[in-house]
Amino acid sequence: MHCFPCFSAPKSKKSSNTNETNDNEARPHERRRSDETEQLEGTTLKTFTFRELATATKNFRQECLLGEGGFGRVYKGTLQSTGQVVAVKQLDKHGLHGNKEFQAEVLSLGQLDHPNLVKFVGYCADGDQRLLVYDYVSGGSLQDHLHEPKSDRQPMDWTTRMQIAYGAAQGLDYLHDKVNPSVIYRDLKASNILLDDEFCPKLSDFGLHKLGPGIGDKMMALSSRVMGTYGYSAPEYTRGGNLTMKSDVYSFGVVLLELITGRKALDTTRPNDEQNLVSWAQPIFRDPKRYPDMADLVMEKRFSERGLNQAVAIASMCVQEEAMARPLISDVMVALSFISMSTEDGIPTAVPILSFRDKSMSIALSRHDSNLVSPPPEPAMEDDKSNMSSDKESSLNSDKEIVSKAKKKKHEEEDSSTESDDGSDSNSDDEHEKDHKSPPPNPPIDEKNPAQSLKIKYRYSWEDVEVSDERLSSKSSERSNDESISSRYDSERDHDDLPMKEEKEKKDEDEEHTHLEHIHRSKTDDDQSVYFDDDDDSGDENETSLHRLKSEVETDSVEDANGDSLHRIKSAVEIDYVED
Numbered sequence: 001m002h003c004f005p006c007f008s009a010p011k012s013k014k015s016s017n018t019n020e021t022n023d024n025e026a027r028p029h030e031r032r033r034s035d036e037t038e039q040l041e042g043t044t045l046k047t048f049t050f051r052e053l054a055t056a057t058k059n060f061r062q063e064c065l066l067g068e069g070g071f072g073r074v075y076k077g078t079l080q081s082t083g084q085v086v087a088v089k090q091l092d093k094h095g096l097h098g099n100k101e102f103q104a105e106v107l108s109l110g111q112l113d114h115p116n117l118v119k120f121v122g123y124c125a126d127g128d129q130r131l132l133v134y135d136y137v138s139g140g141s142l143q144d145h146l147h148e149p150k151s152d153r154q155p156m157d158w159t160t161r162m163q164i165a166y167g168a169a170q171g172l173d174y175l176h177d178k179v180n181p182s183v184i185y186r187d188l189k190a191s192n193i194l195l196d197d198e199f200c201p202k203l204s205d206f207g208l209h210k211l212g213p214g215i216g217d218k219m220m221a222l223s224s225r226v227m228g229t230y231g232y233s234a235p236e237y238t239r240g241g242n243l244t245m246k247s248d249v250y251s252f253g254v255v256l257l258e259l260i261t262g263r264k265a266l267d268t269t270r271p272n273d274e275q276n277l278v279s280w281a282q283p284i285f286r287d288p289k290r291y292p293d294m295a296d297l298v299m300e301k302r303f304s305e306r307g308l309n310q311a312v313a314i315a316s317m318c319v320q321e322e323a324m325a326r327p328l329i330s331d332v333m334v335a336l337s338f339i340s341m342s343t344e345d346g347i348p349t350a351v352p353i354l355s356f357r358d359k360s361m362s363i364a365l366s367r368h369d370s371n372l373v374s375p376p377p378e379p380a381m382e383d384d385k386s387n388m389s390s391d392k393e394s395s396l397n398s399d400k401e402i403v404s405k406a407k408k409k410k411h412e413e414e415d416s417s418t419e420s421d422d423g424s425d426s427n428s429d430d431e432h433e434k435d436h437k438s439p440p441p442n443p444p445i446d447e448k449n450p451a452q453s454l455k456i457k458y459r460y461s462w463e464d465v466e467v468s469d470e471r472l473s474s475k476s477s478e479r480s481n482d483e484s485i486s487s488r489y490d491s492e493r494d495h496d497d498l499p500m501k502e503e504k505e506k507k508d509e510d511e512e513h514t515h516l517e518h519i520h521r522s523k524t525d526d527d528q529s530v531y532f533d534d535d536d537d538s539g540d541e542n543e544t545s546l547h548r549l550k551s552e553v554e555t556d557s558v559e560d561a562n563g564d565s566l567h568r569i570k571s572a573v574e575i576d577y578v579e580d
C-alpha cells in the first residue's frame, strides 16, 4: 500500500515544430516502423493507426468502455503488437484541430514523464479520428476509492492517504516546477488521480486543454473544460477565468481535504451548509480543537492527531481565498513528505531520498541564467566521494528508504515567472496569466488567521533550508527583519533566560492555533536547523518536543560528454528528535 515515487529527470523540451511532420510525409530517418506502430525518434512516443487501436479495443466495444469525460470516451485495450494494456481516449470530434496542431500538442505532452503522471504512450491522427493512448492504470481513481468504495475493500488508512497526497503533490510539482515551460494542470480532482495496484497516484488528463474544443466552441470550452470542476476550482478562476498555478494549488487543497475527511468536494446529498467541502471546512480551520472531528470516520481515529493537524493546516493554506496567499506546491510537497512518513505516533522516522541532478535544479540555483538549460548529466559522470552518492543509488533501487538523510528539494522564488506558465499557451491569448509576473508583495499577515500566519513562517523557513549559499546571504538580511520567533527561541536555548521563557509561553498561548510551525536556526550558510514544533495541543506544557531538521547543501559543476557545463546539487537532510 505504500508508494515512494522518486523524481525522474525531466526531459528537455524540444521545439514541437521540428516534429510537426504529417504522417504521410514522414521521412524514413525520423521514424522506425514496427508493424503498424511507429515510434518517433528521440521520444518513446508511438503513433498508432486507427485500425490498430480498433483492434486493441475490440472495435471500441461497450464492454471495453472505462468511462466518458470532458474530452471523450476512454476504452481499455490491449495492443496486439506488444500485449501492453492501455487506455485509449477517443477525443470528441467537436474539439478537433488540424493535424499539425494536434501533433505539436501531443508531442509536447509526450515530453512529460514522471512516476506520478499517467504515462502517455502515443497517439493516432487518422482522418478525423484523434486518439490518445496511455498506460492503463489498474487501481481505479481516488474518487472511486474514497467515495465509491467496494464493500470488500478495506477503507484507506491515514498513511496511504497522506502518501497519495504526497505523490499527487510530486506530480503537480513536476508540472509546475520541473518542466519548462511549466504546465498548469487546470482540472485537478479526485477522479483525475488514478491509483495503481500499490496506491501510487498518477495524475491523468494533464495538458489536454489545447486538444479540447476549438475556438468555434468557445462557450463549450468555458463551460465544460476551462472552468474546471465545481467544488475544485479556485474562486478567482470560477469568477473570472484567471488561471494560475495557484489555482492548481487550490484544487490540490480540496483533494487533500477529501483525503482527510472522506467527504466529496461537492455533495448535494448533504445539508446546504455542508455541500461544498471548502465552505464547510472554513469555520473549522479557525478552530483547531475541531480538527479531529474533520477526520474520515472510517479511519476510526487511527492516525496521529499531530499528523492530522498538520495535514489540515496545509489544506487550509491551499484553499485560501487569496491566490497569492496560497503556498507553492513545492512547499506543500515538502511538508507532505514528512507527514506521509509519519509513524503511528506522528513522529517521522525517515523521509524518502529524492534525487536532483537535472536542469531544473540548475535553473533554480541560477534562475536568471538561461544558459543553464542543459540536459541532465549522465548518471556516472563523476566519482561521488560523499556518502550522498550511496544514498542516491539506494533511492533509485528502492521505493522506500529508511534512512536518516534525505534529499531536500528546491523551491522557486515567487519571481520565477520565466518558468511559471504553460509555454504552449504563451503564444496564444489564452485565459490564464503568468503566475508571478513580478515579485509579489507578501500579503499582510492576519494573525487571527491561523492558515496565513502558518504559511508565512513555513515558507521562510523552507526557503532558507534549501537556498544556495549565494541566496542565503541575501535571505539572511530578509530574515533579520522577520525573526521575532526564531530569535526568541534561539535566545531561549542559548541562555535559558527566564523572562524570555515567560514571553515564549505567552507567545505559545497566542499561537495556540498554530500546528505546523517551522523556526529558523541558522548556524552557517549551509548548515541550518529547522525545528518542527510538535505541540499536539495536548495541553501538557512539559511535553514540548521538536524535530530538528538539519540541511546540508553542496553544489558543484561537471562537464557532460559534449563539454557543456552542468550544475549539480547534493543536499542532505537529517532529522532528529530533541526535547525542548
Ligand SMILES: Nc1ncnc2c1ncn2[C@@H]1O[C@H](COP(=O)(O)OP(=O)(O)OP(=O)(O)O)[C@@H](O)[C@H]1O
Pocket: 066, 067, 068, 069, 070, 071, 072, 073, 074, 087, 089, 118, 134, 135, 136, 137, 138, 140, 141, 187, 191, 192, 194, 204, 205
Ligand atoms: N490511463 C487510464 N487508466 C485507467 N483508467 C483510465 C485511464 N484514463 C482514464 N481512465 C478512466 O476512464 C474514465 C474517463 O476518464 P476521463 O479522464 O476521460 O474523464 P473523467 O476524469 O471521468 O472526467 P473529466 O474529463 O471531467 O476529467 C474514468 O473512469 C477514468 O478513471
